[in-house]
Amino acid sequence: MDFVTKILERSGLGQETYVPEGLHCLPIEQTMVGSRKETKEVILGAVDTLFRNTGVSPSDIGILVVNSSTFNPTPSLATIIVNKYKLRENIKSFNLGGMGCSAGVIAIDDAKSLLQVHRNTYALVVSTENITQNLYVGNNKSMLVTNCLFRVGGAAVLLSNISKDRKRAKYKFVHTVRVHTGSDDRSYGCATQEEDEDGLVGVTLSKDLPMVAARTLKINIATLGPLVLPFEHFCIHAGGRALIDELEKNLHLSPLHVEASRMTLHRFGNTSSSSIWYELAYTEAKGRMKKGDRTWQIALGSGFKCNSCVWVALRNVKASANNPWEECLNKYPVEIDI
Incomplete structure (x- = not known):
């Protein structure tokens, strides 16, 4: 705990980052149920906001790419999205796992490649990670560092190759x-x-x-x-x-x-x-x-x-509605102690 405290003090993280519900309990609940709950809240919340902001219908999505490095349940996270929004049966869906923190760019690049082949459609890219199952509860210092840095988060991005969308694209x-x-x-x-x-x-x-x-x-x-x-x-x-x-x-x-x-x-x-x-x-x-x-x-x-x-x-470019900084932007930037 002394080691974790030192890392946290030097980490650059503030006091308002997010830890999933299951890790607020004693004993902690690192279950599949808890992991699915965390991931659904994050990715479905992001996708809900995206559809509201863009006015695009889920039925218009032709390509879906989801990435999560260490949490890859069956059915996949991509399938959870397909089921929730009743995406069409010929959806080109992909679920990327085990590719680390750089996988969001990989997902974008894959979506771009697919959009070069499939014309007049939308690609939905969702990037996330799961904290519930990945909290390390041992004493190995090289493994404890990740506990100090990783927090709950996710994003949904919409790409289009439809010519008329250029007028409203960011x-x-x-x-x-x-x-x-x-x-x-x-x-x-x-x-x-x-x-x-x-x-x-x-x-x-x-x-x-x-x-x-x-x-x-x-x-x-x-x-x-x-x-x-x-x-x-x-x-x-x-x-x-x-x-x-x-x-x-x-x-x-x-x-x-x-x-x-x-x-x-x-x-x-x-x-x-x-x-x-x-x-x-x-x-x-x-x-x-x-x-x-x-x-x-x-x-x-x-x-x-x-x-x-x-x-x-x-x-x-103006901020999207319900962007993550909406309620706290006036506090930033803040001074971070060295």
């Missing part, structure tokens, strides 16, 4: 770059779900992680940079304070460039693959997204992978 999707260094043993083993010496399951983070992340990011930047640099906005995966610090230094970013990432980590914690969407929502809510602005979303995850995508604002 962004144009420009580029994706995906880098996977899993052929290297150190990359492969830097974040591993496994049992500890007492048989308790957790995710081990190796000491090679910072080095592996920096090397993989360098490859991604070398590929993407010549295509689209410079950028007005950055959405760096809120994986932890050290990660944001390292990217701020190595990319020579200003405090304003990393503000969305730091504030997302403070308010919501590490929400895995959905964190880059909380950051984009922060930039929108602050009224900073102007027509023509380019945004670079950068996500890193186990394997090891560094994935990025670039968007161009098609107009001055």
Whole structure:
């Protein structure tokens, strides 16, 4: 507990992040029922809001891509969405698992590829992670770190290749770059779900992680940079304070460039693959997204992978209704103690 306290004090997380209901109980309830409840509340809540905000009917969705790294029940999370919204029988649905915090960009890239084949349709992308089943209850320090960082969260994104939607779309999707260094043993083993010496399951983070992340990011930047640099906005995966610090230094970013990432980590914690969407929502809510602005979303995850995508604002973008910052934006940015 002393170790966990020290990590939490230095984590950059605030006092309002979300932990699922089952982990507020003593003893804690790490059940399938609790895990399903958490995930349904998150993803169905996000999708409900998306349909309300866009006015798109569930029957118009032709492609569905859902990603969750460590919680993959049967029926799948994608099927839960199909059942809830009665999506059509010829839906192209995909459920991505085990791909870490960078899977949100992978899901977007997969949806883009499918939209290039299937014309005049919508793709729904849902990114989340599950905390209920993944709280580690042992004493291995390398596994306890994830308890201090990961919190409940999720996002739903709608993509369209229908020409008339350009008039109301927020962004144009420009580029994706995906880098996977899993052929290297150190990359492969830097974040591993496994049992500890007492048989308790957790995710081990190796000491090679910072080095592996920096090397993989360098490859991604070398590929993407010549295509689209410079950028007005950055959405760096809120994986932890050290990660944001390292990217701020190595990319020579200003405090304003990393503000969305730091504030997302403070308010919501590490929400895995959905964190880059909380950051984009922060930039929108602050009224900073102007027509023509380019945004670079950068996500890193186990394997090891560094994935990025670039968007161009098609107009001055306002915050969506019921965005996650609606009730707390006036508090941010906040000073984070070093």
